[in-house]
Amino acid sequence: MTNNFIQNCWKNLEKNSSIPTKLNNVLILDFNEAKKKILEEDQDFIKKITKSLFEGNFYILKKAFSKEFMINLRKKSFELYKSKPSEFHKMLEGAPDFHRVIDIEIGKKYAIKMCKHSFYFYPWNKDPLKIFEPIYERWRIVKKLMGLDEREYESNTPKDGVVDRIQVVQYPSKVGYLEPHTDPHQHQRLFFSGYMSKQGEDFEGLGFYLIDKNNEIVEVEHQIETGDVGIGYSTIYHGVAPVNTNKTPDWENGEDGRWFLSMFSNASDEVKSRVTSASIKEKFLDKRLYPNFE
Numbered sequence: 338m339t340n341n342f343i344q345n346c347w348k349n350l351e352k353n354s355s356i357p358t359k360l361n362n363v364l365i366l367d368f369n370e371a372k373k374k375i376l377e378e379d380q381d382f383i384k385k386i387t388k389s390l391f392e393g394n395f396y397i398l399k400k401a402f403s404k405e406f407m408i409n410l411r412k413k414s415f416e417l418y419k420s421k422p423s424e425f426h427k428m429l430e431g432a433p434d435f436h437r438v439i440d441i442e443i444g445k446k447y448a449i450k451m452c453k454h455s456f457y458f459y460p461w462n463k464d465p466l467k468i469f470e471p472i473y474e475r476w477r478i479v480k481k482l483m484g485l486d487e488r489e490y491e492s493n494t495p496k497d498g499v500v501d502r503i504q505v506v507q508y509p510s511k512v513g514y515l516e517p518h519t520d521p522h523q524h525q526r527l528f529f530s531g532y533m534s535k536q537g538e539d540f541e542g543l544g545f546y547l548i549d550k551n552n553e554i555v556e557v558e559h560q561i562e563t564g565d566v567g568i569g570y571s572t573i574y575h576g577v578a579p580v581n582t583n584k585t586p587d588w589e590n591g592e593d594g595r596w597f598l599s600m601f602s603n604a605s606d607e608v609k610s611r612v613t614s615a616s617i618k619e620k621f622l623d624k625r626l627y628p629n630f631e
């Protein structure tokens with residue numbers, strides 16, 4: 338087991354204090370620099386970054402993907418499903434890839450309220466956009482940093498309990514949002530997000546945010562370029578606020594709004610009493626975080 342050192346760093350942190358829920362600071366690091374140190378198992382680096390993540394720091398890892406990769410992924414996901422009906426499939430054995438238009442009404446049925454257009458891809462399907470290999474190249478580094486085996490869950494299917502899922506998401510102008518929430522840390526200690534759009538270029542407004550110890554909203558999009566990724570301890574409060582709030586949402590337009598890539602190892606629906614993302618106790622009254630229908 339090569340990951341004993343990293344595992345132990347996490348276990349010590351988790352043994353000695355409670356898991357973090359609020360953001361401490363936003364830090365910036367080059368993805369390739371972090372990758373090198375993680376692969377080398379640089380003990381100083383691993384000790385520092387695991388401690389820092391456990392203290393509630395959020396890292397923007399610059400240039401993990403190329404801008405072209407992300408723009409292509411946006412376009413290809415939208416094109417692939419353009420003429421296919423919106424569907425929903427539980428994470429059960431044999432689940433297909435699909436897309437789902439989650440409008441405001443449908444989005445109220447989820448544990449966390451949301452409004453978005455999601456494209457779901459599983460590793461046991463045919464990988465129509467050939468995205469698993471380039472994404473796994475990066476995901477393996479982050480999995481290793483989480484104390485997992487680099488290829489953990491990759492060949493799992495729902496009957497194994499935990500499965501990898503790639504979700505490409507379009508948050509349409511004005512209505513696209515995801516309530517502030519925490520993600521389960523049981524199977525992956527860190528949330529791992531890919532940024533597919535750039536503030537000021539592709540959209541205007543808040544987008545992804547985190548919540549700090551004073552319950553203040555912390556904006557981060559101004560520090561993010563298309564192709565960067567973000568990592569933070571899964572239980573740190575975070576959410577997605579509407580963008581382009583003065584525009585009309587256009588669900589038929591693949592260029593509308595803000596795009597986002599989520600890579601998560603989920604407990605499948607074959608698991609009884611599985612842990613999922615949760616909405617949080619505090620109610621954030623900041624109107625910028627929710628769609629406005631005036």
Ligand SMILES: [Fe+2]
Nearest residue numbers: 519520528575
């Ligand atoms: Fe999340």
